Amino acid sequence: MSKLFERLDHKKTRDLKTLGRFISIFCQENHRTQEKNSFPIKDERARQSLSHLSLALCQDCQKLLSHGMAKLLQCRHDPKPACKNCLTHCYASGYRESIRQVMRFSGLYLIKRGRLDLIVHYLF
Secondary structure, three states: OOHHHOOOOHHHHHHHHHHHHHHHHHHHHHOOOOOOEEOOOOOHHHHHHHOOOOOEEOHHHHHHHHHHHHHHHOOOOOOOOOHHHOOOOOOOHHHHHHHHHHHHHHHHHHHHOOOOOHHHHHHO
16 A cells, blocks of 8 residues: 555544644634635545644645644654654744644633643643
8 A cells, every 4th residue: 555545543643633723723813814715635644634624724824734734744753742742843943833832822722612621731
C-alpha cells in the first residue's frame, strides 16, 4: 500500500481534528472582517480526518493550517508526543508562535463554553 493512502494512527487523526477545529475557532473569532474561503484538503489521509469540519478560513489561517498539517503528517516520532512536550520543534519560528496563540485562545474559548475535559489537557 502506498504511503499516501496509509491510514493515520488514532493520535494523528485526533491531532488533525484538534488543529483544524482550533484554527477554525481562532479565525472565526479573531478575523471576522477578513474574506474567508473553503480550505482545500489535498492529502487523502487528512481529508478523511477533517471531512466533518467546515473549514472556511482567511488566507493567513489557511497557511497556518497547511503548515501545521504538513508538519503533523511528517512527524518522525512514533508515538507522536504533544508538540509542547517535543524536543524536536518542527514548526518554523513564526508558525510556532502563531500555533501557540491559536491553541491558547481556542482552548480557553472552548473551556469557557463548557468543554471542561480540555482543562486537563490544557494544564498538562
